[in-house]
Amino acid sequence: MNREELISKWLNNDLNDQEFEAFKNLEDYDDLAKLNNSLQAFKAEDYNTSAELDKVLSKIKSTKKQTTHWIKPLMRVAAILAVCFSLYYYTTTLDTTITTQFAQKTTIELPDASSVSLNAKSLLVFNKKDWKQEREVELNGEAFFKVAKGSTFNVITKSGTVTVYGTQFNVKQRDNYFEVICYEGLVGVTYNTQETKLKPGDSFLIIDGKIIAKEKENRLTPSWLNNESQFKSLPFKEVIAEFERQYHVNITLLNINSDELVTVGFPHNNIDVAIKNITVPLHLTHSKDNNSITLKRE
Known part of the structure; x- marks a missing residue:
């Protein structure tokens, strides 16, 4: 029939x-x-x-x-x-819009069976009707992509466009922060009309409008997929911003330079352990009152 x-x-x-x-x-x-x-x-x-x-x-x-x-x-x-x-x-x-809230992660399947994992406080937009003609998504936040083979796949962000030649990569676009890490295949990042191609382990990082060099990425997937955040030689303010997203808290810094480069990490499922992980190595003290946390350097 x-x-x-x-x-x-x-x-x-x-x-x-x-x-x-x-x-x-x-x-x-x-x-x-x-x-x-x-x-x-x-x-x-x-x-x-x-x-x-x-x-x-x-x-x-x-x-x-x-x-x-x-x-x-x-x-x-x-x-x-x-x-x-x-x-x-x-x-x-109509566009399809997927959002995550504080301390929330989700994984969705796109019309071509590609998958996208969204980190906390992120937004993804795509159009199902036009998907066969144009594989394109808009991202505000952080997401890990596993792209099915096919035509060109573009991730549009406020900071730049990521064009996929491979299959697995992570995109993080926050306030004054734009990072792309290639885990498999080949990824092109267009920033200020100039394209940079990334091979597995390569990263492209912009902080406050400046290109930041990074060491080779050794992990096979982003740490946040395993419910933890890892930072290596990054401004402390990026650690705090991610902590607030994962635990839905407000953090106040006293006598601390938020631009100081730090190497720390914290889990997403235990706030007490997480606080110790970002304070003890940096010799900071803390106080906690409901959803407010104060970090202080004596």
Whole structure:
């Protein structure tokens, strides 16, 4: 049975179990189902078609002046069809937006079976309808990508564009911080119209508008996927910002230079251990009051 016959029988609620399974396998099944749900709010009231037709014919016979009455049912149908097409166009062209909150991570699958893992306080946007023509996502925050083979795949951020020639890479775009790490394949990073290509282990890092050189990355995946954050020779303010995102707290620094370069790490599942990890190595003291933490250097 072809696509049109399946859709026609579906509209008439006339699908058997086997036909319904075939219908669910249609490429645009999700869009059709979404359209059907949206139309429930606009469903016209039930009426007897034969009875209505008899009434119209009767009126036509009784007087020519009343011939316009038959237009009303057609106008109703036309209005519903107009709403149908408008809703279908609207719902199938909407962007899909995925967000994470404080201390939240999530992994999603894109239309081509590529996967994206989002770190805390991050946002990802893509358009399912245009995916076959253009594999492109917008990112604000941090994400790890495993890209399926296919056409060019672009990650658009406020700081720069990441073009994929390989499969696995991490992108972190925060305030005045932009970092791309290639874990597998080849990745191109376009910043200020200039492209830099990264091989496995290579990094591209911009902090406060300055390019920062980094050592080769030895890990196979980002540390945050294993619920911990690792920082090597990075400003302490980046450690604090990530700590706040992972634990949803506010941190105040006293007598501490936030631009000081530090090498520390902390887990995402134990705040007490995490505080010790970022204070003891740096000889800092701390006090904690509900969701507020104060770090101090004596």
